[in-house]
Amino acid sequence: MNSKTFCQKLPKVECHAHLSGSIPLEVLKELHKDAKERQPNLGPCPSPSEYTDLRRVLFFALFGDHIYHILDTPKAITRATSAVLKSFRDEGCIYLELRTTPRKFPRGSDTFEEYLDAVFDAIDRNDQSSMMVQLILTVNWDFEPDKVREIVELATTARNAGRCVVGIDIAGDPRKSILRTESFTRELIQAKLNGLKLTIHFAEIVEQKPFLEKQLADLTPDRLGHAVFLTPEVQADIVRLKRPIEICLTSNLKVGSIASLEEHHFRWAVENQVPVLISTDDTLVFGTTLSEEYEWALGLLNHDRQKLLGLMVGCRSRSVGGCRAKGKSSNGA
Structure with a gap:
C-alpha cells in the first residue's frame, strides 16, 4: 500500500479546522448564487486560492469582504456546516473539532445564539457513529472585551446545556494580538474558569516574537495554533511543558510563513517530544485535505508509519474534547 492510500485509509483526527474556510468550493458557489438573489449588489464568488497572503491581510479580506456576506442567513450557515462535516467524514475523519466565529445576521437576531443554533442544526444531523464533532468558538484579537464576554457566555451556556462546545479559540489578524488589553485577557481567563479549553x-508572524512569553503567561493556553516564529526561550518553554501544537503544513507554506516543508518546525516538535496535532486549517483556501496533510507529515517522518500512528495516539489525548471513542454522544466536553 503506497503512502497516499495508507493516509486515505487511516482513521484521522482534525483539531484545527475553520468552518468558513473549509466549505467545499462547489457548495460555496451554490451559496453565493442563493445570496445573490437576496443581495443583488453582491460581488462575484471569490477564488479562495487568491487570498493566501497573510502579511498583506488578503487572507482576512476573503472572509470579511466575501464569505461572511455569502453566509448571511441561518439556512446558509447550516448548509455550509453540513457540507464541511461531510467533507471531513468522507476523508476518514473520526473526530473533528470545528471552530467558528459567531456572527449576528444582518436580518436576524441581535445576539449570537441564532448563528450557533444554525451550526448545531447541522451537527445534530451528523452521524456520530462515524465521526464525533466538537465545536470551538473563535474570538478575534481585535474584539472588544464586551464582545469576547458575550461569546464566552454563549459558549459556557451551550456547554452547560450539554451541547458540544468545548473551547474558545483566539484568531484573526495576528498583528492585532500585540494590542491585546488586560480586559480582553480577563474574559479569556473567565472562559477557562468556566471549564472551557483555550x-x-x-x-x-515574526513581529509577535517580543510578546510571546507574556501571551503564554497571561493566557495559559491549552494548545497553540501554528507556532511558527518562536524565540529560543519560548521553544524551551514548549518543550519543557509539552505544550501541544496544531500543525498546519500546507497552510504555513502557502501563506509564506515557511519557504518549504523541509524547514517546517513539525520535525523540531517531533524530535523534542512536543505533542502535535496534524490539521488542515482551511481546506477551501489552501486546497488541501486531511489525508494530504497526513501524507505530507508522513514524508517529513521519513515515511515511518509507526511514528505517524504514535503521533495520532498523542493527538487524540490532546484534543480539547477528550477525543472519546466513535459512536459516543457529542454532548459535553
Whole structure:
C-alpha cells in the first residue's frame, strides 16, 4: 500500500479546522448564487486560492469582504456546516473539532445564539457513529472585551446545556494580538474558569516574537495554533511543558510563513517530544485535505508509519474534547 492510500485509509483526527474556510468550493458557489438573489449588489464568488497572503491581510479580506456576506442567513450557515462535516467524514475523519466565529445576521437576531443554533442544526444531523464533532468558538484579537464576554457566555451556556462546545479559540489578524488589553485577557481567563479549553493562534508572524512569553503567561493556553516564529526561550518553554501544537503544513507554506516543508518546525516538535496535532486549517483556501496533510507529515517522518500512528495516539489525548471513542454522544466536553 503506497503512502497516499495508507493516509486515505487511516482513521484521522482534525483539531484545527475553520468552518468558513473549509466549505467545499462547489457548495460555496451554490451559496453565493442563493445570496445573490437576496443581495443583488453582491460581488462575484471569490477564488479562495487568491487570498493566501497573510502579511498583506488578503487572507482576512476573503472572509470579511466575501464569505461572511455569502453566509448571511441561518439556512446558509447550516448548509455550509453540513457540507464541511461531510467533507471531513468522507476523508476518514473520526473526530473533528470545528471552530467558528459567531456572527449576528444582518436580518436576524441581535445576539449570537441564532448563528450557533444554525451550526448545531447541522451537527445534530451528523452521524456520530462515524465521526464525533466538537465545536470551538473563535474570538478575534481585535474584539472588544464586551464582545469576547458575550461569546464566552454563549459558549459556557451551550456547554452547560450539554451541547458540544468545548473551547474558545483566539484568531484573526495576528498583528492585532500585540494590542491585546488586560480586559480582553480577563474574559479569556473567565472562559477557562468556566471549564472551557483555550487554544490560540500563536507566533504566526515574526513581529509577535517580543510578546510571546507574556501571551503564554497571561493566557495559559491549552494548545497553540501554528507556532511558527518562536524565540529560543519560548521553544524551551514548549518543550519543557509539552505544550501541544496544531500543525498546519500546507497552510504555513502557502501563506509564506515557511519557504518549504523541509524547514517546517513539525520535525523540531517531533524530535523534542512536543505533542502535535496534524490539521488542515482551511481546506477551501489552501486546497488541501486531511489525508494530504497526513501524507505530507508522513514524508517529513521519513515515511515511518509507526511514528505517524504514535503521533495520532498523542493527538487524540490532546484534543480539547477528550477525543472519546466513535459512536459516543457529542454532548459535553
